[in-house]
Amino acid sequence: MPDSTPDxxxxxxxxxxxxxxxxxxxKEFFEAVVRQFERPLxxxxxxxxxxxxxxxxxxxxxxxxxxxxxxxxxxxxxxxAWLFTIARYQLKTETTRLRRIADYHSRYAPDLLQRELDxxxxxxxxxxxxxVESLQKCLESLGDSLRQYVNWRYREEIPLEEMxxxxxxxxxxxxxxxxxxxxxxxxxxxxxxxxxQRPVS
Amino acid sequence: xxxxxxxLEKRFTELWTDYLEGDLEDSGMEELRKMLSAHEELQKQAIxxxxxxxxxxxxxxxDPSGNNQxxxxxxxxxxxxxxxxxxxxLERLDSRLPVYSGDVSEKSSQNDKRALRNLVGGSGWIVAAxxxxxLPFIWxxxxxxxxxxxxxxxxxxxxxxxxxxxxQAQFFGELSPRSESLLTQKREYVLLSGxxxxxxxxxxxxxxxxxxxxxxxxxxxxxxxxxxxxxxAPDGAEGFRVETPVTRVVxxxxxxxxNVSETSETEVHxxxxxxxxxxxxxxxxxxxSPDKDRERLTEASRNENFELRLRDQEAYRVNEDKMFSAEPxxxxxxxxxxxxxxxxxxxxxxxGPDGKAEFLTDVTVQRGGKMLHYPVDKxxxxxxxxxxxxPGVDSNGHFAGGASLSDPRIDLLSDRALNTGVIxxxxxxxxxxxxxxxxxxxxxxxxxxxxxxLKFQTPVKNGPGPDxxxxxxxxxxxxxxxxxFHVSPLKFSxxxxxxxxxxxxxxxxxxxxxxxxxxxxxxxxKNIASLNELQTTxxxxxxxxxxxxxxAVGIDLSDLGxxxxxxxxxxxxxxxQDDRNTVDPVFVGGLP
Numbered sequence: 097m098p099d100s101t102p103d104x105x106x107x108x109x110x111x112x113x114x115x116x117x118x119x120x121x122x123k124e125f126f127e128a129v130v131r132q133f134e135r136p137l138x139x140x141x142x143x144x145x146x147x148x149x150x151x152x153x154x155x156x157x158x159x160x161x162x163x164x165x166x167x168x169x170x171x172x173x174x175x176x177a178w179l180f181t182i183a184r185y186q187l188k189t190e191t192t193r194l195r196r197i198a199d200y201h202s203r204y205a206p207d208l209l210q211r212e213l214d215x216x217x218x219x220x221x222x223x224x225x226x227x228v229e230s231l232q233k234c235l236e237s238l239g240d241s242l243r244q245y246v247n248w249r250y251r252e253e254i255p256l257e258e259m260x261x262x263x264x265x266x267x268x269x270x271x272x273x274x275x276x277x278x279x280x281x282x283x284x285x286x287x288x289x290x291x292x293q294r295p296v297s
Numbered sequence: 298x299x300x301x302x303x304x305l306e307k308r309f310t311e312l313w314t315d316y317l318e319g320d321l322e323d324s325g326m327e328e329l330r331k332m333l334s335a336h337e338e339l340q341k342q343a344i345x346x347x348x349x350x351x352x353x354x355x356x357x358x359x360d361p362s363g364n365n366q367x368x369x370x371x372x373x374x375x376x377x378x379x380x381x382x383x384x385x386x387l388e389r390l391d392s393r394l395p396v397y398s399g400d401v402s403e404k405s406s407q408n409d410k411r412a413l414r415n416l417v418g419g420s421g422w423i424v425a426a427x428x429x430x431x432l433p434f435i436w437x438x439x440x441x442x443x444x445x446x447x448x449x450x451x452x453x454x455x456x457x458x459x460x461x462x463x464x465q466a467q468f469f470g471e472l473s474p475r476s477e478s479l480l481t482q483k484r485e486y487v488l489l490s491g492x493x494x495x496x497x498x499x500x501x502x503x504x505x506x507x508x509x510x511x512x513x514x515x516x517x518x519x520x521x522x523x524x525x526x527x528x529x530a531p532d533g534a535e536g537f538r539v540e541t542p543v544t545r546v547v548x549x550x551x552x553x554x555x556n557v558s559e560t561s562e563t564e565v566h567x568x569x570x571x572x573x574x575x576x577x578x579x580x581x582x583x584x585x586s587p588d589k590d591r592e593r594l595t596e597a598s599r600n601e602n603f604e605l606r607l608r609d610q611e612a613y614r615v616n617e618d619k620m621f622s623a624e625p626x627x628x629x630x631x632x633x634x635x636x637x638x639x640x641x642x643x644x645x646x647x648x649g650p651d652g653k654a655e656f657l658t659d660v661t662v663q664r665g666g667k668m669l670h671y672p673v674d675k676x677x678x679x680x681x682x683x684x685x686x687x688p689g690v691d692s693n694g695h696f697a698g699g700a701s702l703s704d705p706r707i708d709l710l711s712d713r714a715l716n717t718g719v720i721x722x723x724x725x726x727x728x729x730x731x732x733x734x735x736x737x738x739x740x741x742x743x744x745x746x747x748x749x750x751l752k753f754q755t756p757v758k759n760g761p762g763p764d765x766x767x768x769x770x771x772x773x774x775x776x777x778x779x780x781x782f783h784v785s786p787l788k789f790s791x792x793x794x795x796x797x798x799x800x801x802x803x804x805x806x807x808x809x810x811x812x813x814x815x816x817x818x819x820x821x822x823k824n825i826a827s828l829n830e831l832q833t834t835x836x837x838x839x840x841x842x843x844x845x846x847x848x849a850v851g852i853d854l855s856d857l858g859x860x861x862x863x864x865x866x867x868x869x870x871x872x873x874q875d876d877r878n879t880v881d882p883v884f885v886g887g888l889p
Contacts, residue, residue: 123375130368138367142355143348147319150651151355156371163375213344224352231352250357253817253840256318258701271314275346282349 112171119166130159133179139224141183144213149190158183176222226292227285234284242277249274301338308332309339317350358842366843456482457498458513463807464637465800466491466507467778475808476642480513488524490800492637495519501534501548503527504634514540525556527634543617545575553607554633564626566612568633574605574613576621639663639762640802641849642809646715649814654847656713657768657884662851664888665761673713676766677757677887681707682867683735683750685742686825687723687874694820695721695831697770697883698838702819706832710751710882715768715847716816718883719831723747724872728783728795733869742826748871749882750787756864757887763851765868768884769801770813770845777805779848780880781873786857786865796856797873801848813845847883 111132117125137158141151161182162169169178235243248259260267301309312329315321321329333340458480466473469487480486480495488507495503498516505511509524519526520540530537530548538547542561546553551570557563565574605623607613612626642661646654659672684707686695696702698709698717709717724747733746757764769780779801786793803810817838825831854865872879 124372126375127368127372130371131364134364134367134371139352139355142351145351152367155367156374159371160374160376213347227348228352228356231349232356235353235356246353246357250353252838253700254838255700256320271318272310274318275310275314278346278349278353281353282345285349 111175115166115169115171115175118163126159126163129162129175133176134159135228136176136222136225137179137183139228140180141187143224143227145187146191146213149187154183154186154190157186161186226289230285230288231281233288234281237284238277238281242273242280245270245273245277301336305332305336309342313343313346317347456480456513456516458482458516459496460493461496461502462494462637462642464492464640465778465802465804466493467804467806473804473806473808482513482515484512485522486511492634494637497534497537499534499537500532501528501530501537503529503539504637506634521555521557523557523559523561525554525632527554527632528552529635540577543577543621544615545577547573547575549573549606552633552635556632560616562614562616564612564614565607566626566628566630566632567607567609568630569609572607574607574615574623576604576615576617636666637663639665639851639853641763641766641851642668643803644766644768644809644811644847644849646811646847649716651814653814654715654811655814657715658713660766660849660886662763662766662888664763669888671766671888673886675889677753677755677889678711679751679753679885679887681710681719681749681828682752683733683748683869684719684825684828684831685723685745685747686721687747687872687879688824690821690824691721691879692820693721693879694818694836694839695719695825696819696836697816697881698819700817700838700840702836702838707828710885713884715883716770716813718770718881719749720770720818720881720883721879722749722870722872722882724783724874724879726874728797729785729869729871730789730795732789733785733787745826746869746871748869750867750869751885752867753865753887755887756866757854759854759859759861759863759865760888761861762853764854764865764888765852766849766884766886766888767798767852767882768847768849769881770816770883771805771848771881772843772845773805774843775878776876779804779850780878781875782880783871783873784852784857785869785871786859787867787869793858796852798850798852799873801850803849805846805848810846810848813847816841816845 111129114125114128118129134155138151138155141149141154145151145154158179162179165182169175235246238246245259245263248254248262254262256267256270260270263270265273309329309332312321312325312332315325316329333343456479460474460476460478460480463473463476467489468474469489473491474480474493488505488509488511490507492504492506495505495513497503497519501517503519503526505521505526506524509526510522511524511526512520512522514520517534517536518538518540519528522542526539528537528539528548529552530550532550535548535550538545539555540546541555541557541563544563544565546555546565549571551572552568553570553572554566554568555563556566565572605613610628610630612628613623614626615621615623640663642663644660645658647656647658649655657673659670660676661668661670663669684695696706696709696718697720698706699714703709703712703717707719710719729746733748733750734744735746735750737744767784771777771779778799781797781799783795783797785795817840819836819838821834821836823830823834825834852868854863855861857865857868859865870880870882
């Protein structure tokens with residue numbers, strides 16, 4: 097029996113082709129769209145969202161809203177920009193909802209943080225994918241012992257007290273170590289990006 | 298480097314790190330806010346570090362399978378088509394935003410959908426922008442409590458017939474409805490398994506047993522296309538009727554059972570009172586009946602207006618295949634159900650930071666037909682006294698817990714947290730018939746029985762219905778009815794036996810089943826063959842991002858052969874090992 101599954105890879109050539117097929121009722125072609133944009137979208141949402149926001153939930157809502165409103169997208173224009181506009185509205189709706197939760201500000205988000213996040217939202221979304229990739233490279237260049245802290249903190253999500261126990265250091269020392277690691281990685285990412293942006297002489 | 302005073306920078310480092318770690322107190326937050334307001338340089342630094350922090354979190358959870366999971370979940374959440382999405386939105390507008398309800402009636406929804414489309418297409422960007430803002434908002438709010446596929450029962454109900462009680466009910470293509478929810482008239486309900494009790498406005502009740510297909514035709518009429526129902530129509534509910542493909546059974550103040558086979562053969566058993574059976578006239582069927590078949594009709598059914606009055610302890614079988622026939626059947630009172638089985642009906646839990654179930658607070662159990670409410674602090678806690686996993690290394694580990702493990706670890710099963718437990722014990726396809734072997738004279742663990750032994754702090758008395766409540770965690774890719782397990786006495790004696798549980802009282806499809814808050818799994822590098830190894834072997838934690846639910850089932854000690862009033866202090870749990878999923882107990886408690 098022939099495989100009736102459409103060749104999704106075809107869509108990598110033109111996202112507009114995929115969108116056209118979706119509009120013709122071939123819903124499965126939307127998967128190629130999700131596949132192409134999920135990573136930059138989630139990365140952008142991760143850096144743009146204050147604590148407490150379920151980034152994947154907002155990303156999924158964005159794709160669903162895009163799918164249901166696809167007739168409004170004008171083929172040939174910038175689909176990524178259109179998608180990120182929807183994401184911006186979705187995120188705004190969610191942050192508004194969170195703000196309405198009593199004492200949210202005092203617990204999670206200094207209002208300044210949100211304001212600054214909004215103010216520094218001037219990088220094109222695809223740039224965040226470059227940052228993700230740069231950060232991955234920078235992580236690889238970290239020494240094993242420092243990378244262990246990153247694993248504990250972000251992959252295993254263990255509490256600071258447990259990290260202190262495992263590393264035989266005080267909680268304060270662990271906090272300081274994390275601060276230094278973040279700074280080091282931040283500087284490394286900036287350096288890599290500025291190198292990329294430097295005009296070839 | 299910044300040009301800020303070192304002291305200030307040092308303090309900012311402390312505060313911002315505490316903020317990122319979630320450790321910042323209110324006073325610190327105020328100090329931080331002031332600091333950020335006063336120094337733009339710090340704002341930039343804070344944002345950069347915040348973003349690096351978030352990206353590190355993003356990278357940590359990112360792996361190819363994670364991405365695929367996200368993609369598959371997104372695809373699964375897409376509406377069938379734009380029409381259905383718009384319809385959903387309009388319906389939600391109708392119910393949640395009364396300001397619009399006047400424009401959105403059921404009859405005019407098609408026109409409204411078109412109107413909405415035209416509005417979007419032709420009225421410029423302001424309207425479009427408004428819709429972009431409002432639709433996601435409406436959609437988001439509407440979905441806050443609807444992560445699971447919604448029951449088709451949420452179609453607009455007509456009439457006042459309700460699901461009064463539900464037990465282990467599985468419906469085809471939809472979730473089980475909530476107790477007290479209204480049924481939609483004339484809609485077909487396909488009950489695959491389990492039982493539902495329907496309450497009719499004038500007092501009649503019908504317990505339908507799956508597999509069954511039924512419809513509510515009016516506030517006084519149930520249509521049963523296939524399956525069995527037990528009806529009780531008290532005084533005042535006379536005239537209530539059950540229609541089957543071949544009969545119409547009208548109650549005259551009684552208790553009776555109607556059973557309809559797949560060939561539409563209908564049996565009616567009157568347990569008490571009187572019921573009248575009428576032939577369900579079907580003109581098309583009559584026309585097709587050849588004359589020679591008619592000659593074979595029984596005496597009673599020669600009259601096309603067949604009717605028969607059944608009294609106490611009488612039963613009749615009615616059939617209409619090529620011809621109509623009606624004959625007495627053997628009366629069987631045991632098929633009548635006066636109530637749903639005793640079971641765990643619901644539970645309550647506190648909410649974790651993500652708003653999902655965390656600590657058990659109480660359980661409602663039907664025992665001996667009575668609804669009883671048990672606060673968790675009145676339940677009898679258990680202690681894990683033995684553990685042996687199946688051979689090999691279980692990649693999902695043997696503990697569900699928080700970010701760090703409690704000490705002693707095995708307390709995870711007796712604490713009130715539903716996201717902690719001692720999981721994936723070993724088991725056997727065949728339930729135990731003799732005492733489990735918990736000790737080996739030569740110290741060789743080979744011959745020991747796989748499973749989990751539990752000791753109650755004080756003995757549990759065998760009362761009516763469930764005596765023990767058992768909770769486990771489950772995700773959508775696991776069996777929705779729960780992971781099967783055997784429960785056995787720790788000491789066998791004549792009359793005592795193992796009991797196997799395959800279907801939980803509250804399964805993933807039950808509306809009473811709650812989504813679980815975050816937790817970690819703790820995995821081991823080696824096989825865990827003893828309680829000591831479980832307690833002491835180094836293990837690694839992994840935060841779980843999939844959605845999990847908390848299932849519950851009651852264990853009746855009578856099913857293990859204990860006599861009423863007998864006290865039990867220890868039980869033995871084994872996975873049924875009938876699939877690749879293993880039981881994951883997170884809370885077990887005895888009922889006082």
